[in-house]
Amino acid sequence: MNASENIIWITGASSGIGAALSAEWAGRGAKIILSGRDEKRLAEVADSLDTETLILPFDVRDDAALAEATSKAIAWTGNVDVFVANAGVSQRSRAVKTDMQVYRDIIDIDLTAQIAATQALLPHMTERGSGKLVFISSIAGKVGVPMRTAYCAAKFGLIGYADALRAEMSVSGIDVHVIAPGSVATNVSRNALSADGTRRGKSDDVIDNGIPPDEAAKTMVDAIVAGQREIIVARGMEEAMGEIRRTPDQLLDQVAAMVAAGYMDKMEADG
Template sequence: MIRVKEKDFPSFEASADFLAGEIVCFLSSCGSRKTVQKGRLMDFTSTVIIPLLFGSVGIFALFRLLQWMRMRAYLQEAVVVITGATSGLGKECAKAFHAAGCKLVLCGRDSEKLQDVVQQLSTVTNHRKKTHKPHTVVFDLSDTKTVLNAAEEILKYLGHVDILINNAGISFRGTIVDTVLDVDKKVMETNYFGPIALTKALLPSMIKRRQGHIVAISSVQGKISIPFRSAYAASKHATQAFFDCLRAEVEQYDIDVTVISPGYIQTNLSRNAVTADGSHYGVTDKNTMEGQTAAEVAQVVLNAVGQKKKEVLVAGLKPSLAVYLRNLCPRLFFSLMADRAKKERKAKAS
């Protein structure tokens, strides 16, 4: 029989002290390991991530600077034709492109209003850029003969056109069933046939020079249709299709085509709209009053032209979502448009 003495085994207090010591050593080693890892992370952040971040910001800033310089060189001294330049977006585009140093040709139906715009631009001085007194050409886009004569006058006066901005247009309000065909024709003549007639008249000279830029001010309604805007939406759909085709066909001649599709703009477009019987609508819609300012959209047009963008959608969240909804979920889009038509009918009836 073997007798085990109590002293042969450590006491409970000694075991506890030993275990506590081991735990302290383990935690100390973990802490030191974490400290090392933290130090390595800080070294990686300071030596790699931060320099990479600042480098990316610097590259982006340099890219924007080069982009701005290229845009400035592209627009300086460029001959720019703007239709519908007497008011609204056309007038604001005239201000923006004039300030950029372009040689403007302002087009419209009212000679006195065109001269008023010229007078306003003449009072604006730009110490950083040389500005030029605009030239004016009076004609009606809905009259094809006057459009062709205007193109000849522009080329005769300035020799060539660098940038053509097809801005002039007319809006429409009315039900399809009540709209006389002459109203549909009037809207199409102004919004579609007029701009493409002017484009076709100036295009050969651009092809000959292998240089030019054609801009179409379309609309969100060139992508989607909303109730009681049939003639207007149809004309803008046609505009979108024509200039998309043109872009593909003239790329071989180094000619750029840009389509701008604004949403609601604070202009007199709705007030000057024609109705189903051809009379003036005479009301500024709530959506129009809450839209973007013409000056804001004009700046977008200037930047889009300077950067040679192919297409720009200038609209709020709802119209932009509607464009995508029309393509991704057409059944829901059609249902929403039907509900909108019902609400508008009720509002007019009350």
């Protein structure tokens, strides 16, 4: 992948991993499309980048705004080469105390909206026969972690969608990458939802002492460029947990081979 020839669209780009990925790709010569809800913070990220940028602020749960943003993203240069589904919110609450609305909100933001954004862009990428889809899941999308039942449900689901999509796209020239970060030093814990859906407002020591966002972003982009399909970015116990639950490459190859052998065509033919 020659980054200087790529247009990278990143959601959740106003801070944290999204902002760090924007800086990493911009440093490699790519043009960046920045999306998120806070236009002012997106503009601050854009001003910090030494590259051409396009700011497309919208709420990922707004279908009309998503459709409009997708059209604008494609129209900017005529193509989107890499799409990073990064927007999301975490959780810090016991399941027994958590309002059902918290489950609905987190799954809507972290899973359903990411699927919707991808589905909106898929026709463009399949028509071109090229592109990369990058899904920012979590170690909590590989291993169930206490106090994060809604978050785990969403992040596990995102990996399931990405793995199935990768198999389908394996004959279409489109690459699908899943990233499972562990603790990265961002505001993810402060912005996490509590049992009643309010913002937690405080961080965790493990997050504050986590991987610096710029270091995590470099590891992620290096792995994407190298063609890795499942990318674990973590340290210590979190890395060990992720590696235990890593999906073997041979299994991913086996499912892709089913598609190459006509599995989908046969399923459609059989009705």
